Amino acid sequence: MRALLVVNPAATTTSARTRDVLAHALASDLELEVAQTRYRGHARDLARQAAEGGKTELVVALGGDGTVNEVVNGLLTHGPDPDSHPRLAVVPGGSTNVFARALGLPNDAVEATGALLDALRDGSERTIGLGLAAGTPGSEDEGAPSRWFTFCAGFGFDAGVVGRVEQQRERGKRSTHALYVRQVVRQFMGEANRREGSITLERPGATEGSTEVVEGLAMSIICNTAPWTYLGNRPVYPSPRASFDAALDLFALSKLSAPAVTRYATQLLASTPQRGPHGKHAVSLHDLTDFTLHSQAPLPFQMDGDHLGLRTSVTFTGVRRALRVIV
Template sequence: MRALLVVNPAATTTSARTRDVLTHALASDLKLEVAETRYRGHARDLAQQAAEGGETELVVALGGDGTVNEVVNGLLANGPDPDSHPRLAVVPGGSTNVFARALGLPNDVVEATGALLDALRDGTERTVGLGLASGTPGTEDEGVPGRWFTFCAGFGFDAGVVGRVEQQRERGKRSTHALYVRQVVRQFMGEANRRHGTIRLERPGATAGTTEVVEGLVMSIICNTSPWTYLGNRPVYPSPEASFDAALDLFALSKLSYPAAARYVTQLLTSTPDRGPHGRHSLSLHDLTDFTLQSQVPLPFQMDGDHLGVRTSVTFTGVRRALRVIV
């Protein structure tokens, strides 16, 4: 099998020596080409070239969730047809690796490589659904190109936290869970609209031609799988029913006062695959194929842990069976 290994040399949990060992291990079973990323978006370009070249059957992403996201967007640059683009494989090398862990892969680089080689020899794979976020027609974000996400997106509060973490990392701070916790506190203290949200949800109503609207949301988390993220080894489940086999799930809050925030943070930290956060200020929707989030003011937006600036509107589409993954 002809394969391309896309390596992020800045991956948090791998060294040059580890990457060399993994490359040799994969090369023993594959006709392997190796390419290191050199700039933001390079993994996407490499994967798109591989997909359009027609000879590569497998693209392996060695890196964190950001690298995986770029590779996926390269593979699906011409649309989500699982039979027309190479398969994806993932070797986790980031600090959290949500997508890889949601697939059931070990979080250890060496163990994950062994699992990948076993899957290749056994010929096992699965086809997973993905989320697509794009500009909303008739708004100032109409021209924003669509982008795929593998496990989550966020519009509002959580995206603001991601942006703060990225700023700290650009200043040389290490990506640790303590860093995320500090930025959650700072985002909360600086959140101007935590009592009266500015986000409006629109989705098709139960009757053809109608639209269901929910106003006044403070934050919104869109999940393509469960869990949403990890705190160390603790999984967090805002949308326990979310699945690679369904469309998208939405968890949103309409209030973030001190008591409400304390209650929902506690519920998130104690969430399980059977029970997520709940209450009169929360909204949980399952298996959504199409919906739009709009805000009266520009809000931060993130996908797969990558801060993408601010938006006033985003349209989401859940696409089942979009990508083949070796697992």
């Protein structure tokens, strides 16, 4: 099988020696080409070229969730077609690796490589659904390019936290859970819409041509799978029913006062695959195929942990059976 290994040399949990060993192991079973990323977006370009070349059957992403997201967007440049696109495989190399772990892969790169080789020999794969976000027609973000995400997106509070963490990492800070906790506190203290949210959800209503509207949301998390993220080895489930086999789930809060945040943060930390956060300020929607989030003022936006700036409106689509993955 002809394969491309896309390596992020800045992956936080693998050394250059480890990456060389992993590449050598994969080359024992594959006709392997290795390419290292050199700039932001390079993994997307490499995957797009592999897909368009027509000879590569498998693209392996060695890196964190950001690298995986770029590879997925490269593979799906011309839209989803599982029967013709190269398959995707993942070897986790980031600090969290939500997508790989949600697929059931080991969080250790060496163990995950062994699992990948076993799956290739057994012909084990699955076709998963993905999320797609785009600028909303008629809004000032109409021209924003469409982008796929593998496990989550966020509009509002959590995206602001991601942006703050990225700023700290650009200043040389290590990506640790303590860093995230500090930025959560700072984002909360600077949040302008704590008591009255500015986000409006619109989705098709129960009758043809109708629209269901939910107003006054203060934060929103869109999940394509569960868990949403990990705190160390602890999985966090705002949307426990989210699945790669369904469309998208949405978890939102209509209030971010100190008591409300304390209550829902405690529920998040105690969440399980059977029960997520709940209460009068929580909105939980399952298996959404199409919906739009609007804001009265520009809000932070993130996808798969990558901060994408400020948006006033984003349209989301849940696409079932979008990509084949080796697992």
